[in-house]
Amino acid sequence: MRSAAAQTTICWFIRAMTYLIVFVIASIIIKILWNGVSVINWEFLTTMPRRGGSEGGILPAIIGTLSLALGTIIVALPLGMATAIYLSEYAKAGRFTRTVRLAIVTLAGVPSIVFGLFGLGLFVIFLRFGASIIAGCFTLACMILPIIIVSSEEALRAVPKSLREGSLALGATKWQTIYKNVLPYSISGMLTGSILGIGRAAGETAPILLTVAAFYLPRLPKSIFDQVMALPYHLYVLTTQHPDIEKVRPLQYGTALVLLVLVLGVNLVAIILRIHIRKKYKW
């Protein structure tokens, strides 16, 4: 490691490793974009699949994924935000707070398929929801709860203490202070984290496999107690379970591209929002 030549070699070596990762990411995106773009047209996006998914569009899978993402956020957002407000504004150091934090860390590490087992045991069977949108939404909500809590708490803690003290000194109660002088400055930060959570929920397959996803169901759901198709599961079915995998290759690329655009688009919105917030609030 003494000689200058050796140093440069090592430097080039880890630079090559880094750019190899970049290359692989780029090739995943380009490969799917390249092959998928020609498949996507108005018909593909807005019609029902036909003949077991060998022909036709992916409308029910798109609607299914969108309704799952929406339902999940309706369940997870209030829970996650309220927990974050409690942890950042009310919680005192003690056994309860420590236990809540341990629970959040544990939840973040539970494998998605185990969430599927839990959702199957609790929502599908014990609460008798059956395999349904609502069972899937509750399961996914449990899974993304830690993401929402952690990012919301971060957003709340970024608001300077002086804003709280000023409000309290003027005689406002604690909740008035939080509601009028803390939340308005942290709400967009809290939403950023939640958007990342939506992206995660929309792309997950394993939990919905056991709680909601239908193999092939060419109609739209009528209520939250119906089964639906979903993009990730549909892609899985087309690539591994379909009788003629090579023939439906274009449909696989199309489905993968729609899913990728949806998830990365959601993430992009979150990133842009974050940059915007950083510019707007500089404490």
Place this chain on the structure above:
Amino acid sequence: MKAIWKEKAIKLMLFATASTSILIVIGIFVFVGKEAGHFAVEPGLKELLGSRWIPVSFQKESFGLLPLITGSLLVTALATALTIPFGVGAAVYIAELARPTEREILKPFIEILAGIPSVVIGFFGLVVLVPLIKSVFNLSTGLTALAGAVLLALMAIPTVVSISEDAIRSVPASYKAASLALGASKMQTIWKVTVPAALPGIVAAVMLGIGRVIGETMAVMMVTGNAAVITASPFDSVRTMTATIAAEMGEVAFGSIHYRALFCVGIVLLLATFGLNIIAQKFLKKYRMG
């Protein structure tokens, strides 16, 4: 007076919602453990120690977890062996060697990878990696433990890069200045001072990455071939614990022994990731204090 009641009610409500996280964790252990408990009573836990997983058979079913556990271990070990050099290497490069603009682009770009759904990565693996492995190593099929490991490494790398880079960057500048002042070269400073100082954070990053790898389901199920055999060769087809649950849960009868055996697999997975997580948190705490 009314205002005080309102304040108290709000505080109580927030307290209650904060407890839901604890309830969910308890719920997971209870509902996954319940079915596993039934299994422990009826065929007994001894059944799980066997070396053959034959859940559907005309003669005698057998629910030995050994091939599934070794399958998961093999894929995880290979993936870890790939993740550590690439993840830590990229983190060192981004934190210490890249130009500022390069860093601003590289880190978010690698983090994009974390956002790509696992089923899309699995699909990419199926159409690109599996044929590649088949032709390069001249195998009869590319659906191997190696293919799964490469995809898993890809999925763990963003976690490892992101957390390790934070850890490396939070090493005080004075350490580096002191090392450089003593005449050490830039590379010597990085490998002998900066990286060792950031080690607890890097270890935590790797642990969290491994946690993600063990729990990953879809990508692995799509490319490892799913043969429940005990093997140590990266070129064999293996079946992991996660893939077993996902693939078989759709076909089992509710309440059957097979159904309960799958919940036992779930409990093993849950305990493994729980343990890894606790260790990772210990290391994270250490580096945040230091």
